[in-house]
Amino acid sequence: MFNLFKKKAKFYSAKILNNDKEFKVSKGKNLLAAALDDGINWPHKCRVGSCGSCKYKLIKGKISPDIDFGYVLSFDELNDGYALACQSSLKSDVEVEIELKK
Amino acid sequence: MKTFYVNARYLIVPLMTIATIFGIFLGNNFVWLGVILFGFNTIIDTLTKDIHLRADFDEDGNSFGIKKFQYAVMYLMLPTFIVLQIILAWRLFHYTSAYPIEVLSLFGITYQSGISGINLIGATLSAGLWAGLGIIYGHELSHNRKEGFFISRLIMSLSGASHFTYAHVYNHHLDLGHEDDPATAPRGRNVYHHAWLSHVGQSKYSFDLERDKLKKQRKSFFSLSNKWIIGYLYSLPSIIIFVWAGGVIGILSLLVVWVISNFLLEALNFMGHYGLIREHGKPVEHRHSWDNDNVFTSWFFIEIGRQGDHHVRGETYFWELDDVDAPNYGIGYFSLFVLTLIPPLFRKFTKELLEDWDRNKATDSERKIAHQIGNL
Known part of the structure; x- marks a missing residue:
């Protein structure tokens, strides 16, 4: 019965223009979590939207x-x-700029 | 089967809250069911203190938790808590209207109409305890998307504490372990003092947050965009229904419910970070939170006791939180709560744990701050 709740995977792509990196963001996952899963060194601290480090x-x-x-x-x-x-859920493929950590 | 087991184990609070509501409906001594269940849970929690389980994942690392199911349960807790307040207000109405105490029947269920003074106290205590225990859903939903955040605000407003949702995310998660966080209890403070300071401190933080935001937006403080004011307005229906049902006694009853539920909320904050220290501006690490992860606490409190992991991965759903080798009290929340009620016992219990934290987990700078504070 619980299989009724399972949904199909859906992805958007995110491109970091100033660092020439691209990664997939699955539906339901935020941009930061997807970047970190992909091994991208995206700056972050609190992960709940209060510190601003992942701007x-x-x-x-x-x-x-x-x-x-x-x-x-x-x-x-x-x-x-x-x-x-x-705190960003994607609604389409995106292109972003960010200063990545070395 | 595993999927069913992993998802069903988090239904203890919903089921016991419904049982408490039903107890208040049945009347007579059944109104005390909520209090009895609280005591029963304390015993179970103490007996199972040595059973610790990890989060469950399949061989590909996927969780067995079903997000839509768990969210449906959490969202349904809002109407459940509303019914809990309404059933108490109904009993208040019976009391203040001097309904005769007699056995009646509704849809084939026999219940006692009217209520004695002592049983009204029982109904109020039962409702207060379960409104307080239910705050775990307000916490979990405060970390989630727009509609979840809104439901969190409504659940908290039933306890007159909707400021919590903003203060928890923007203050506690950013500043924990530091004096800028009112929800972190420094060494030496007792739970009674903490409950008051933390409650007022978080409300003040939420007030300041809105004042600064509205100033940036060039809007008046007295605006519909002021979430601090709107949050307290969400509590108005509770006040109106209790005044209508019980007048002065109704207000007293609601006050008792709010004091109990807020005390339980602040006791959770107290236990979560008592005495732990973090240098201002340094990252939040696993060592800055206490874990309470015995099996009963984990299932009952929907893994809120896995504070170490929660504070580092705040966006993680509760059913995915895991053991991260954070400092651990070694006992569950119910057992620890009893200790916090007797401050000398709690300080004795935590003294060795904090000494161990200072020796083995703290950084040199944190150790230095601990030394300056003393007060074990």
């Missing part, structure tokens, strides 16, 4: 914020397309 700039594509970014990001950052990777 990135969305260049192309659509995301759905899991929480209100307004508590952590400034007004200007929001207007410039910044978002938090740990």
Whole structure:
């Protein structure tokens, strides 16, 4: 009976423009978790949307914020397309910019 | 079969909450069922303190937990807690309207109409304890997506504590182990003092968070975008129904429910990080939380006792949390809760554990801070 609840896997692709990296993000997984699973050294600390360490700039594509970014990001950052990777669900393939850790 | 077992084991609180509601409905001595179950759980938790299980995964590393099922249960806990309050309000109405105590029948179920003063106390204590234990769903959902976060706020508002959802995510998860986190109890503080300081501190944090956000957005503090104010307004229906059902006695009863449920919430915060130290700005590591992971605590509290893993992987669903070699009390939450109620006993119990933490888990800087604080 529990098999009724299982859903089909679906992926979007995320491209980090300034580092020439690309990875898959499965539906239901946030951008940060998918990047870390792929071995990408994406900066992060709290993973719950409170510290702002995983901030990135969305260049192309659509995301759905899991929480209100307004508590952590400034007004200007929001207007410039910044978002938090740990609270971003993808709605399409995306292209982003981020400063990766060395 | 394994899938069924892994998912069904987290149904203890929903089933016992429903039993508590049914007990209050039946009346007479059944109204005490919630209190009796709490005591029963303390015994089971103590007897099973040495049984520790890891999270279950298949050979490919996939969890057996079914997200939609677990979320459906958590969401359904909101109407369940609403019914818990309504059934208590119904009993209050019986008491204040001096309904005669007599046996009646509804849909073939025999129950006692009317309620004595002593049984009204029992019904209030039962409702308070289970409203408090149910706060685990408010916690779990605070870490999830928009609708889950909203349900979390509503569940917490039934205990007059909807500020928790914001303070927990933006304050506690960022600042734990440091004095900037009101939910972390420093060494030497007792649970009674902590419950008050943590509750007020988290509400103040949520107030400041909204004030700063609205200032950035150039909006008035008294705005519909103010989540601190809106959160408390969510509690209004509870106040109205209790005033309507019981007047002054209704208010007293709701106050008892709120005090008990908030005390249980803050006791969980107290136990989760008591005496542990983190330098400001340093990453949150497994060593900054206490684990309580005996089998009964894990299943009953939907793995909330796996604090070490939860605070490092805050986005992880409860059924995927695992043993990460965090500091461990070695006993479950029910048994530990009894110890916290007697502060000298709790300090005696934690003294050796904290000395061990200082020696074997703390960094040099954390050890230095511990030495300055003393107070074991």
